[in-house]
Amino acid sequence: xxxxxxxYLFYGLAFIILGVAVFAKDKxxxxxxxxxxxxxxxLFGLIHGVHEWMDLYRLxxxxxxxxxxxxxxxxxxxxxxxxxxxLVYGIRLNLIVSSKLNKTSHALKYIAAGSAATLLVTSAVFxxxxxxxxxxxxxxxxxxxFPSALLSGIGMIGYSRAVRHMSAEGAGxxxxxxxxxxxxxxFTGLFPSETLIPALNIKIVAVRGVCAIVIxxxxxxxxxxxxxxxxxxxxxxxxxxxxxxxxxxxxxxAAGIAHEINNPLANASLGIEIIKDRVSDDMVxxxxxxxxxxxxxxxxxxxELLLYAREKEAEFICFNVSELLDSVxxxxxxxxxxxxxxxxNIEDAKISGIIWKLEEVLINLIMNSCEATEGDGEIxxxxxxxxxxxxxxxxxxxxxxxxEYLSRIFDPFFTTKDVGKGTGMGLSICYNIVKxxxxxxxxxxxxxxxxxxxxxxxxxxxxx
Numbered sequence: 001x002x003x004x005x006x007x008y009l010f011y012g013l014a015f016i017i018l019g020v021a022v023f024a025k026d027k028x029x030x031x032x033x034x035x036x037x038x039x040x041x042x043l044f045g046l047i048h049g050v051h052e053w054m055d056l057y058r059l060x061x062x063x064x065x066x067x068x069x070x071x072x073x074x075x076x077x078x079x080x081x082x083x084x085x086x087l088v089y090g091i092r093l094n095l096i097v098s099s100k101l102n103k104t105s106h107a108l109k110y111i112a113a114g115s116a117a118t119l120l121v122t123s124a125v126f127x128x129x130x131x132x133x134x135x136x137x138x139x140x141x142x143x144x145x146f147p148s149a150l151l152s153g154i155g156m157i158g159y160s161r162a163v164r165h166m167s168a169e170g171a172g173x174x175x176x177x178x179x180x181x182x183x184x185x186x187f188t189g190l191f192p193s194e195t196l197i198p199a200l201n202i203k204i205v206a207v208r209g210v211c212a213i214v215i216x217x218x219x220x221x222x223x224x225x226x227x228x229x230x231x232x233x234x235x236x237x238x239x240x241x242x243x244x245x246x247x248x249x250x251x252x253x254a255a256g257i258a259h260e261i262n263n264p265l266a267n268a269s270l271g272i273e274i275i276k277d278r279v280s281d282d283m284v285x286x287x288x289x290x291x292x293x294x295x296x297x298x299x300x301x302x303x304e305l306l307l308y309a310r311e312k313e314a315e316f317i318c319f320n321v322s323e324l325l326d327s328v329x330x331x332x333x334x335x336x337x338x339x340x341x342x343x344x345n346i347e348d349a350k351i352s353g354i355i356w357k358l359e360e361v362l363i364n365l366i367m368n369s370c371e372a373t374e375g376d377g378e379i380x381x382x383x384x385x386x387x388x389x390x391x392x393x394x395x396x397x398x399x400x401x402x403x404e405y406l407s408r409i410f411d412p413f414f415t416t417k418d419v420g421k422g423t424g425m426g427l428s429i430c431y432n433i434v435k436x437x438x439x440x441x442x443x444x445x446x447x448x449x450x451x452x453x454x455x456x457x458x459x460x461x462x463x464x
Contacts, residue, residue, distance in 0.1 A: 011209035012052035014216040019045030021216075025223050029230055031387060033096045034159055040089035041152070041219075048082035051075060076136055083144035090151030097158035138192050146189025153181030163225045166232070170225035177218035184211035265299045319355050320462050321383050321390050322348045327355065328362045337370035337379065344382035349390040349459035353437045358457070361430045361441070365394045365453045368426070372398030372451065389439070390459035397450040401443070409443055 022042030027035040054075050156178030164171040187207045195204040272292045279285055325346065332338045351358075362381075369379045373396050380395045401409065410431045427443075434441045439457040446452050 007203075007206050007209045009053075011205065011212050012049040014209070014212040015045040015049030015052065017045075017049075018212075018216045018219055019043065019047075019049065021220055021223060025226055026230075027226055029233060030226050032163065032225070032229065034093065034162075035226070037089055037092045037096070040085055040092070044082050044086040044089065047078060047085065051078045051082055054078065072136070076140060079137065080140050080144060083140065083148045086152055087144060087148035090148050090153075090155055093155030093159060094151055097155055097162070141189045146185050149181050149185030149188060153178040153183075153185060156181060167225050167228050170222055170228065173218045173222035173224075177215050177222055180211050180214040180218065184208060184215065187211060261298070265295055269295050269299070316352045316354060318350055318352050320348050320350055321392065321459070322346060322462075324351070324355055324358055324362070325381065325383070325392075328359055328366070331359065331363060332366060335367075335370075337366050340370055340373060340377060340379045341366060342378055342380050344380050345384070346382060347384045347390075348462040349383070349385040350462050351390060351437075351457050351459045353457065357433045358437070358455075361433050361455060362392065362394065364426045364430050365455075369394060369396035369398060369451065369453075372396060372400070374398065385459060385461060388458060388460070389456045392455045392457070394453045394455075395446065395450060397446075397448075400445045400449060400451055403445070406444070410441075 019042040022038055022045065025038075027038065157175045158178075160171040160174035160178070163174065187204055191204045193203070193205055196202065197204065197207065269292065272288055272295065276285060276288050276292075279288065325343070329338075329341070329343075332341065366379060366381075373379060377397045381393065382395075383390060383392045385391070410427050431441055434455055434457070437457050439455065441453065441455050443451060443453045
């Protein structure tokens with residue numbers, strides 16, 4: 001009797017601790033999609049843990065005088081509520097996993113087919129166990145407990161791949177807790193609570209308790225991915241802050257240099273024009289034209305320095321992402337990049353900003369991709385909306401960026417292009433423009449080759 005008491009005690013306690021741990025974990029800054037639905041798992045843990053303690057209260061005769069609160073119908077309602085919450089969690093988690101694979105419609109079919117098969121299995125199980133005195137509870141466990149825990153377990157195993165890049169241990173913990181949840185589905189939904197395990201001569205509830213403890217253990221470890229994500233976010237923000245301060249200092253210096261060299265360059269250019277008019281020797285004129293090109297290039301660099309350093313005030317206006325992309329499409333239509341650009345999924349959103357500056361950012365990224373793309377390569381542009389941000393992605397299948405250069409690509413004057421083909425100011429200007437809009441820009445090499453650039457801007461969902 002004491003052993004059975006301990007089983008129910010820790011069985012309920014494991015789920016209650018799971019619920020408390022999920023609700024206590026700070027997920028406000030997380031961009032993981034599971035963060036928005038994890039509260040359902042926490043709510044299931046709290047309700048289900050309370051239900052198991054109610055069974056404990058009843059089994060050991062502590063319910064005298066409390067028949068109204070702890071009557072069978074009330075306990076059944078509490079158990080049903082817990083499994084309904086878990087069912088919603090399982091369905092939504094599977095939809096998140098399927099959306100990451102871009103096969104949502106197929107996933108829905110699989111879920112529907114799986115649900116139908118589950119109903120057939122649970123109907124058969126319930127039929128063969130319908131003579132038990134707890135047939136109502138068995139009905140709920142078969143038709144709610146089994147599919148809800150099974151879907152949740154499958155969803156957690158599938159979602160483990162989404163956090164593998166962040167933490168291999170966290171991903172493994174998600175998968176292990178999912179496996180334990182699947183085991184819990186079978187032992188909870190397909191066997192009556194009074195079932196004895198022949199070899200051990202203990203009730204099936206003991207196995208359920210072990211499953212609950214295993215789920216708790218691995219979910220506690222899985223929840224550390226939110227801490228890792230938060231630390232990564234802080235590290236990135238600190239790096240961006242240091243980068244921003246460095247660029248601001250360089251910008252002030254650049255403005256002074258540009259102003260100082262613009263006047264001598266203008267005078268030199270004027271002097272070259274006067275000399276060219278008075279020289280008839282072709283060789284001398286060719287040399288003068290070469291000098292003039294060098295002066296023009298120096299003048300262009302000075303102009304980009306001023307553009308980089310200048311914080312020009314402009315009024316922010318509201319416009320849609322689709323308007324911005326349509327404008328960019330028009331601007332590049334007659335350039336070599338125009339024939340390479342294809343548009344993927346465009347999820348519209350409303351942005352407040354300076355449209356011509358954001359056009360400059362996207363055109364710069366597209367032109368960089370065009371220079372790195374050979375032959376009939378493709379530059380794909382897409383956009384998505386999530387957590388109050390519009391994410392505009394520019395991807396190419398070009399040569400990529402050497403890994404050792406990725407940390408320096410936003411530094412002024414840094415360029416991987418040949419001498420004379422780039423000033424190294426383009427991405428620095430893009431960085432400042434995006435930061436002006438309260439957003440962020442990231443550039444990384446794609447696993448399959450090429451570069452992926454993502455511009456994130458604060459946004460709202462577009463009307464309609």
